Amino acid sequence: xxxxxxxxxxxxxxxxxxxxxxxxxxxxxxxxxxxxxxxxxxxxxxxxxxxxxxxxxxxxxxxxxxxxxxxxxxxxxxxxxxxxxxxxxxxxxxxxxxxxxxxxxxxxxxxxxxxxxxxxxxxxxxxxxxxxxxxxxxxxxxxxxxxxxxxxxxxxxxxxxxxxxxxxxxxxxxxxxxxxxxxxxxxxxxxxxxxxxxxxxxxxxxxxxxxxxxxxxxxxxxxxxxxxxxxxxxxxxxxxxxxxxxxxxxxxxxxxxxxxxxxxxxxxxxxx
Ligand SMILES: Nc1ncnc2c1ncn2[C@@H]1O[C@H](COP(=O)(O)OP(=O)(O)OP(=O)(O)O)[C@@H](O)[C@H]1O
Ligand SMILES: [Mg+2]
Numbered sequence: 373x374x375x376x377x378x379x380x381x382x383x384x385x386x387x388x389x390x391x392x393x394x395x396x397x398x399x400x401x402x403x404x405x406x407x408x409x410x411x412x413x414x415x416x417x418x419x420x421x422x423x424x425x426x427x428x429x430x431x432x433x434x435x436x437x438x439x440x441x442x443x444x445x446x447x448x449x450x451x452x453x454x455x456x457x458x459x460x461x462x463x464x465x466x467x468x469x470x471x472x473x474x475x476x477x478x479x480x481x482x483x484x485x486x487x488x489x490x491x492x493x494x495x496x497x498x499x500x501x502x503x504x505x506x507x508x509x510x511x512x513x514x515x516x517x518x519x520x521x522x523x524x525x526x527x528x529x530x531x532x533x534x535x536x537x538x539x540x541x542x543x544x545x546x547x548x549x550x551x552x553x554x555x556x557x558x559x560x561x562x563x564x565x566x567x568x569x570x571x572x573x574x575x576x577x578x579x580x581x582x583x584x585x586x587x588x589x590x591x592x593x594x595x596x597x598x599x600x601x602x603x604x605x606x607x608x609x610x611x612x613x614x615x616x617x618x619x620x621x622x623x624x625x626x627x628x629x630x631x632x633x634x635x636x637x638x639x640x641x642x643x644x
Pocket of ligand 1: 417419437438439440441442445600
């Protein structure tokens, strides 16, 4: 991963054809002709339709698409929580999942919530305390280890969830709208923290969001899904160098481009 300075170049977004879904990097996640149908017979719900996608090692790829188009389904399949109806899902190494809700255990302290992820990985007790302290330091919550989740703000809870996600030491981190419920300022800070953590590790991130500016701010590439059943309609390379600011004109322009594609898709769906 190379970090480049901010660019004044306007985003000349290259929309690869939907068939060209590879990054050119060693793949960390590969979906081949993946379809998912929930149920069967008259009540069957097709959620995903022949998804082909490759996410390269150390890439940060964002997935955008209308509500109900199968984004969470796709992450669950990659996480191994469910099986595709057809097609193949391959993941290099271990996948970790961060949900939209912080999903912390309310009866455990912040430290214990993070420690649990280490315990599940069988990290020895002596090491765990130090790792928890490091992780809480990284998300600026070192003074809050003894608190319980209800004593924290929503943004702080998401930070704990972020620390816990990193404690999984996954090779591929799957993030399902992790910052969707947060105010813009908190989200902005967490974008910076996530980016710093990602750049400092051998980590691949697949990040689902409704927020097109968030996608333009974070992603190396942006995958646009069609309305349900989800199909890949476009894969956009992000031409904007890092560091990026969510309020920059370049990010705004790319976000407008993604929005136009989503609108087109919604219109196409309405005419079916
Ligand atoms: N376990 C399930 N059983 C039956 N249908 C399901 C199940 N999970 C999801 N679905 C259906 O599959 C479709 C895709 O759902 P999914 O949760 O993947 O969408 P999404 O893109 O994540 O939506 P959102 O943006 O609202 O989170 C929806 O129509 C949903 O009702
Ligand atoms: Mg979802």
